[in-house]
Amino acid sequence: MKAVTWHGRNDIRTTEVPDARIEDERDVVIRVTASGICGSDLHIMTGAAPAMRHGDVIGHEPMGVVEEVGSAVTRLAKGDRVVVPFTLACGRCFFCASTRFSLCDNTNPNAEMAQKQMGHTPSGMLGYTHMLGGYAGGQAEALRVPFADRTGPIKVPEDLSDDRVVLLSDIFPTGYMAAENCDIQEGETVAVWGCGPVAQFVMQSAWMLGAGRVIAIDRVPERLEMARTHGRAETIDFSQEDVYERLQEMTGGRGPDCCVDGVGAENHAGGLVADTLEDAKTALHLGSDRPNVLNEIIRCCRKGGKVSCPGVYFGKVDLAWGAAMNKGLQFKMGQTHVQRYLEPLMQKVVDGEIDPSFVITHHASLDEAPAAYDRFKNKTDGCIKVVLTP
Ligand code: NAD
Ligand code: ZN
Incomplete structure (x- = not known):
């Protein structure tokens, strides 16, 4: 499948990577329909964020349609249209119980590296550095979302466009x-x-x-x-x-x-x-x-x-x-406890209290992503927020 990948400082490419697939019974796989480029991606792009590896798939602001569901996931079904929080949370630990999802104890497989570098283990995060789990991100045709059994992706009302809801994933x-x-x-x-x-x-x-x-x-x-x-x-x-x-x-x-x-x-x-x-x-x-x-x-x-x-x-x-x-x-x-805010903020969008799409100035395909990154980084062409539409 096609994805946006990191190849060193200021070297973002659109490349072919292995297809996203179910690897654990708590996973879902979504076909990505919209995916934001974030200021955090600029930290990755410029090499400020440590522990990236060449070929890593970036992107942590995705939404899309559920394509496959792991056997332990009952809260979602194939065909559901969902927005995906960038923080991965088990929904069971001390931190998840107090809605501090970005501090979840159980979703970062690189705990040892994180402990050594930062003295603590943050939750896993999609499309971020290996310190945060090294999970493939959502600027891609498809995305594996781990730990989707207890928290994670939530369903989106059919009448709301992608642009109205995609930014619930993060910003x-x-x-x-x-x-x-x-x-x-x-x-x-x-x-x-x-x-x-x-x-x-x-x-x-x-x-x-x-x-x-x-x-x-x-x-x-x-x-x-x-x-x-x-x-x-x-x-x-x-x-x-x-x-x-x-x-x-x-x-x-x-x-x-x-x-x-x-x-x-x-x-x-x-x-x-x-x-x-x-x-x-x-x-x-x-x-x-x-x-x-x-x-x-x-x-x-x-x-x-x-x-x-x-x-x-x-x-x-x-x-x-x-x-x-x-x-x-x-x-x-702190990194945002996205799951804590998903439903209440979605309600504000449904009620018409806010239309978050006002901030989106540009759309781009995955092939156009490297140019879109440059535009967002250099703030040219009136660029404030780019949403990729795989
Ligand atoms: P952005 O790069 O588009 O925006 C940063 C803005 O700051 C730019 O408009 C820039 O011109 C302005 N700026 C730069 N230096 C300044 C200064 N000295 N004084 C005033 N303004 C200055 O990025 P963004 O997408 O808006 O993200 C902003 C920050 O939020 C980034 O650091 C990003 O990593 C972070 N972020 C955090 C979380 C979280 O969970 N805590 C989530 C998403 C993004
Ligand atoms: Zn972000």
Whole structure:
């Protein structure tokens, strides 16, 4: 079958790989109809995410039609149209029982590697690095979804188009959890770093959860524009204005109550995805005097404020922890517990409270995927979110 595969830094190809098939009684196989490209895929593309192997199939934002069902799966049947959460969860362990699905104990076969590198074992995740299980991803004609017997894919109402529901696989829940992690009190000001696809859903969710004001920061004109129109945000273009000064001014010298890092690892430094980690470091520390996003947040957030970080990081980050401690900041972060949000957020789509497709600017076939990755990475052609249609 055809799939999007990783072949080293900035080398994404569409290749032939072995067909997805049932390998365990808890598996299902789906024929993929839509599959998002995510900012996390850019971390993979640029080589920032460790433990990728040449030929790995990427993609963790899929939906499609169930084609085959393992003998232990009774919650799904052949022909069901489903959206697939990127986190794999057993549904039985301590963490799944408390809906912390991305921390599931039992779905990562590379626990030893993860323990050694990170000191803990996260759940398995589709189309991600070998540290997260090394499962083949969903930017492909078909996808094996393991652990589908207790949680995982859920059925989609027939009258909702793929574009309306595919982003439930990741970024709508991710934006929602990031906003929830701010513990927003009625009327509070939420500042969001980044106006990428994830950040757009942080803005939507911040309003749903009671924000009184949303301020969004980026430098890409189309993304800032989307933040203003769809996200009803006031915006700061960080290439034109000093973010700290502007936020001080906008909040009467106090700083935002809640700050969200919707950007993540340093290969995004300065608003461009650097080609190599060395380039990123140059952009951060030599070529520009902008602090990394988390340090800028520590500086800007009000005393006793709340910081939420959906942005993905790898390894160590140089942080102004002393300032954060003395300011009494609270931090919450993590890979999204997608299963926790699937049904409630699907209901919001069904009820017409939100149409998540507003963020999708481009569609592409699997053959067009390498060009689509370049467009998404370089933010050309007004590209904000690409959905592949295998
Ligand atoms: P994206 O790359 O499209 O968006 C990042 C945005 O940040 C871009 O618009 C960029 O211009 C902007 N930016 C870069 N540097 C900046 C700075 N210094 N200040 C303000 N803005 C800046 O990616 P995305 O798809 O929106 O994903 C965003 C992050 O969320 C990534 O790190 C991704 O890995 C992560 N993510 C996390 C989860 C999770 O489960 N926690 C899920 C999905 C994505
Ligand atoms: Zn994603």
